[in-house]
Amino acid sequence: MYDFYSDTKTKPTMAMREAVLQAIVGDEQKDEDPTTLALCDRVAALLGKQAAIFLPSGTMCNEIAIRVHTRPGDEVICERSCHIIGFETGGPAAISGVMMHPIDGINGIFEPEQVLSAIRPNSRYMPETRLVCVEQTANMGGGAVWPLEKIRKIAAVAKDAGIATHMDGARLLNASVKSGVLAKEWADGFDSCWIDFSKGLGAPVGAVLAGSTEFIARAWRIKQQIGGAMRQSGILAAMCLYALDNHVERLADDHRLATSIAERIFASKGVEAVMPVETNIVIFDLSRDAPDANSIVDSMQGDGVLVGVFGERRIRIVTHLDVDPAAADALCASLMNHLS
Numbered sequence: 001m002y003d004f005y006s007d008t009k010t011k012p013t014m015a016m017r018e019a020v021l022q023a024i025v026g027d028e029q030k031d032e033d034p035t036t037l038a039l040c041d042r043v044a045a046l047l048g049k050q051a052a053i054f055l056p057s058g059t060m061c062n063e064i065a066i067r068v069h070t071r072p073g074d075e076v077i078c079e080r081s082c083h084i085i086g087f088e089t090g091g092p093a094a095i096s097g098v099m100m101h102p103i104d105g106i107n108g109i110f111e112p113e114q115v116l117s118a119i120r121p122n123s124r125y126m127p128e129t130r131l132v133c134v135e136q137t138a139n140m141g142g143g144a145v146w147p148l149e150k151i152r153k154i155a156a157v158a159k160d161a162g163i164a165t166h167m168d169g170a171r172l173l174n175a176s177v178k179s180g181v182l183a184k185e186w187a188d189g190f191d192s193c194w195i196d197f198s199k200g201l202g203a204p205v206g207a208v209l210a211g212s213t214e215f216i217a218r219a220w221r222i223k224q225q226i227g228g229a230m231r232q233s234g235i236l237a238a239m240c241l242y243a244l245d246n247h248v249e250r251l252a253d254d255h256r257l258a259t260s261i262a263e264r265i266f267a268s269k270g271v272e273a274v275m276p277v278e279t280n281i282v283i284f285d286l287s288r289d290a291p292d293a294n295s296i297v298d299s300m301q302g303d304g305v306l307v308g309v310f311g312e313r314r315i316r317i318v319t320h321l322d323v324d325p326a327a328a329d330a331l332c333a334s335l336m337n338h339l340s
């Protein structure tokens, strides 16, 4: 199978698995796991924050951050297509008791002025706007990279209004590799930010959330409360450290492969539009005269190629460590075959 469904589908390489054998471990809940502590220090520095916390997943990073930044009844501003709204099973409502205030961006990216108009006036009738979240890169926006000036302006207008800011950095390192802008420069001005190890970085588990020392102390209490605290987590952290050492620069290969796939799809019949491709995600829409997305994806599966359905006529393809140019050729051949 050539699996282009998501960059979460990568399997740890042998070298990554071997890194575990050397890991010195201890009880994470007691801050006694040196490998996990080293990973947290490394990510805090990478993101320019005071401290960091190791968590099992990116979803838990988002949900804990929202819980720390808000109180029940508050409102959180996000882009409508973001992961927090669409793919976390209502976590902000269930875990933090907050309302989401979705704003419509273009390819997942919104304007500082939209934040300003979404902020609630001070009124006893209205929820209090407490947090603004951005997603870098914007997954449903086709892996779009935020312009640096815009993301900084978002942080600045929120700060001026006394509102906290959070960055879902599931693919922040893709943005960093693509733009040449350091991760800490992207995260500058945001109160919390995290990166995921189980996406393009190729580790099986793990994400690290960073922020101020006080924010991370509060995040630890929630992690403990919801059962996210671990024991000898260095076994996992060792693979994440390996990923930081070996799998960051190569994200450029994923971006090149995605661009080459998108160019071929763009030129093919039966395709109405391809979202601009900046990183490792290709999202395209089938034209009315083509079969629908479910039929195409089922047929491609028969050829041993997995891609994702993201709408009646919308398909998503993601490149990563475990797919290469030969796999991309197989994908394009299969797709063209079922489109013709």
Ligand SMILES: Cc1ncc(COP(=O)(O)O)c(C=O)c1O
Pocket (backbone or CB within 6 Å): 008, 056, 057, 058, 059, 060, 083, 084, 135, 137, 139, 168, 170, 171, 196, 198, 207
């Ligand atoms: C933008 C974004 N945020 C958050 C997540 C959640 O990450 P995890 O799967 O590690 O919970 C994902 C997962 O695909 C994602 O794409």
